[in-house]
Amino acid sequence: MTDRQLIAAAGAALLDEHRDLTAGELLALAALPDAQVPALAALAHEVRVARNGTTVELEGILSAKTGGCPEDCSFCSQSARFDSPVLATPFLDRDEVLRAARETAEVGATEFCLVLAIRGPDERTLRRLEELVPLVAEETGLQVAVSAGILTDEQAARLAAAGTHRYNHNLETARSFFGRIVTTHTWDERFETCRTVRRHGMELCCGALLGMGESTDQRIELLEQLRAVDPAEVPLNFLNPRPGTPLGDRALVEPIDAIRWIALFRLALPEVILRYAGGREVTLRELQALGMTAGINALIVGNYLTTLGRSPDQDLAMLDDLRMPIGALSKAI
Amino acid sequence: MYCAGCGRPPAECPGCLPPLDPPRHCHECGRRLRVLVTPGGWTARCREHGEQVSERQT
Numbered sequence: 001m002t003d004r005q006l007i008a009a010a011g012a013a014l015l016d017e018h019r020d021l022t023a024g025e026l027l028a029l030a031a032l033p034d035a036q037v038p039a040l041a042a043l044a045h046e047v048r049v050a051r052n053g054t055t056v057e058l059e060g061i062l063s064a065k066t067g068g069c070p071e072d073c074s075f076c077s078q079s080a081r082f083d084s085p086v087l088a089t090p091f092l093d094r095d096e097v098l099r100a101a102r103e104t105a106e107v108g109a110t111e112f113c114l115v116l117a118i119r120g121p122d123e124r125t126l127r128r129l130e131e132l133v134p135l136v137a138e139e140t141g142l143q144v145a146v147s148a149g150i151l152t153d154e155q156a157a158r159l160a161a162a163g164t165h166r167y168n169h170n171l172e173t174a175r176s177f178f179g180r181i182v183t184t185h186t187w188d189e190r191f192e193t194c195r196t197v198r199r200h201g202m203e204l205c206c207g208a209l210l211g212m213g214e215s216t217d218q219r220i221e222l223l224e225q226l227r228a229v230d231p232a233e234v235p236l237n238f239l240n241p242r243p244g245t246p247l248g249d250r251a252l253v254e255p256i257d258a259i260r261w262i263a264l265f266r267l268a269l270p271e272v273i274l275r276y277a278g279g280r281e282v283t284l285r286e287l288q289a290l291g292m293t294a295g296i297n298a299l300i301v302g303n304y305l306t307t308l309g310r311s312p313d314q315d316l317a318m319l320d321d322l323r324m325p326i327g328a329l330s331k332a333i
Numbered sequence: 334m335y336c337a338g339c340g341r342p343p344a345e346c347p348g349c350l351p352p353l354d355p356p357r358h359c360h361e362c363g364r365r366l367r368v369l370v371t372p373g374g375w376t377a378r379c380r381e382h383g384e385q386v387s388e389r390q391t
Contacts (some may be wrong), residue, residue, distance in 0.1 A: 018378065060372035085357035086366045096369065103373035243349070244337070281353055302372030308353045312373070 001028075003036045007194035010110035011043050014270055015050060020227070026220050026268055030051045030260070034089040041294035044263035046296050051270045056319055057329040059111035059145070060104025060273065063305035064132075065091045065125075069117040071149075071184045073172075075212060077242040077306055078117040084244040086306050091116070092126065097132055098139055105140045107301055107312040110328040112136060113168060113205075119185065120150040130162040137163055143328065145205060147153055150185065150193050153200075160200040166233060167197040170207035171225060181212055194229040201230035203330070207277060211239035211253040217235055219261065223268040232330065234272045236265055238279035240307065252279075255287045259294050266295025273298045273329045274313065281310050289318050298329060335363035357387065 001009065006028055013019050021029075032040060047087060067078045068088030077084040097114065104112045114327075119260060121129065125148065133144045146159055147168035159167065171190055172178070178187035197204045206229055208222055226234060238253045253261075266274055275298035286293060301312045319326060335342055338350030340358030350356065355368050366377040366385075373389035374387040 062371060066368075085365065087357075087367055089367050089369070092369070096371075100371040100373075103371055107372070109372075240353075243351070303370045303375065306354075306368070306370055307351075308355060308370070308375070 002124065003032055004039070006032065007036070007043055008037050010267060011046070014043075014047050020270075021267055023224055026223060026264060027187050027216070029267065030216050030220065030264055032260075034256050034260075036262070037256050038290075040258055040263045040267075040288065044266035045293045047270050048297055050272075052273075052329065054324050055297070055327040055329060056292070056324045057111065057273060057275070058109035058301045058315075058326055059113060059298065060107070060109050060302055061093075061102065061113045061115055061300055062100040062104075063113045063306060064097060065089070065116040065118065065126055065230035066306065069115055070119055072182060074181045074246040075172075075209060075242065076117075077131065077245055079235065079245070079283050082244050082246070083240065085152035091128055094132065094135065094273070097136065101136045101140045101142055103302070105142055106325050107302055107316065110143055110326075111145055111166070112140070112142040112197070113147055113166070115147040115168070116149070117305075118149050120152075121155060121324065123147045126155055126158060129164075130158060133159070133162045133164050140287055147205075150189055151196055153196055156193075156196045156200040156202070160202050164202050165206045166203040166234070168205040168207070169193045169197060169228070170209070170235070170237075171222065172207070172209045173212060173214050174221040175225060176221060177212075177214045177218045191229065198230065201277070204229060205231065205233040205235060206231035207233075207235035207237060207275075208265070209237040209239060209278075210258075211283075212247060212252065213250065219264075220268075223265065226269060231272060233275055234265065234269060235275040235300070236262060236296075237277040237284040240279040240282050253283050255284050258283050259287060259290055262291050262294045262296055275300060278304050278307070292318065292322055292324065334360045340365065355387065 143165040145166035337356035340363035352374040355375040
C-alpha cells in the first residue's frame with residue numbers, strides 16, 4: 001500500500017465502516033514519513049469533527065498540595081525522592097483554592113481539576129476534598145475534577161457522592177515500559193483505580209506522557225490499554241524534562257512527531273476528549289495551532305501544576321482564529 | 334542576585350531557570366521559595382524576603 005492508500009484506508013475504516021483501527025494499522029500509520037504527517041493530521045481532524053464536533057473544552061488545573069510525594073515517578077518534580085527545586089507545600093486553604101477556580105472560570109473554562117501530589121488520599125485529605133468539590137462547584141459553576149492518586153472502592157464512592165465530575169488517573173505509559181519509570185507502585189494498580197473510578201460513575205480522565213524513552217510499539221500498546229479503560233478524557237502530555245529528576249536530561253519530542261502522535265491518539269480513540277496538557281508549549285512551539293487541527297479538542301488553559309503555560313489570551317485568540325467554539329464536552333455516545 | 338533556578342550565587346550559575354518556570358529560589362538570599370502556581374499567575378514566598386507576585390496573566 002502507498003502512504004496515500006494507508007491514510008485513505010484508515011479514513012474509510014473510521015468514517016465509513018465505523019470500526020476501530022487495529023494495532024497493525026496504527027503501527028503502519030506511525031511509520032509514515034514526516035512529509036505525510038499533515039495528511040495524517042487532516043484525517044484526524046476530520047474524524048474529530050465527525051465524532052465530536054468543533055467545540056473545544058477548557059480546563060484549569062491547580063496543584064492543591066505540592067511536592068513531598070512518596071512515589072518515584074521519574075518524570076515528576078514533586079517526588080520527595082529527587083533533588084528537585086520544587087518546595088513541598090501543604091494542602092492549600094479554601095480561599096486559595098477558590099481564587100484559582102475563579103481565575104479558571106473567568107477565561108471561559110468549564111472544568112477545574114484539584115490535583116494532589118500523593119500516593120492516595122488519607123482520611124483527612126478525603127474530607128478536605130469532600131468539602132472543596134461541592135464548594136468550588138457552587139461558588140464558580142465549574143465542573144470539578146480531582147486527581148488524588150490511587151483510590152479504594154470506598155474512597156471512589158465518597159468522591160463520587162461529593163459531586164466529583166471527573167477523576168484523573170493517568171496510565172502515563174505502556175504496561176511493558178512502566179517499570180522503567182515508576183517502581184513504588186505498579187501499572188496494574190493504576191489500571192485498577194481507573195476501573196474503580198468508572199464503576200462509581202465518575203468520568204475517567206486517563207492521560208499519557210510521551211517522550212520518556214518508550215518505543216513506537218509501546219505507544220501503540222498504550223493506546224490499546226487506554227481503549228481498555230475507556231476514558232472520557234485523555235490528556236496528552238509531552239515530557240518537559242524537569243531539573244533534578246531522572247529524566248531531567250532527556251530531549252524533547254520533535255514538534256512534527258508530536259503532531260503525528262496527536263493524530264494517532266485521535267485515530268485510535270476517536271470519541272475521547274483529547275486534551276492538550278503539559279509540555280505543549282516547549283514541545284510544539286509554533287505548531288500549537290496545528291495540534292488543534294490534528295485531533296485535539298480540549299485544552300488546559302493557563303498554567304500547569306508547577307510550571308507556567310502561555311497566557312489564556314493566546315489560546316482564546318487561537319481558538320477564535322480557528323472558529324472553534326468553547327464549551328463543555330462529554331464523551332460522544 | 335542569586336539564580337532563581339538553582340539558588341547558587343552568580344559566580345557559580347549565570348541563570349538556569351527554564352523559560353516557563355516561576356522562580357524557585359530567592360534572588361536575594363538563594364533560599365527555596367514556597368511557590369503557588371494558579372491558572373492565572375503565581376506567587377513565590379521567601380521566609381526572609383517576603384512575597385513576589387507575577388503579573389496577572391490574561
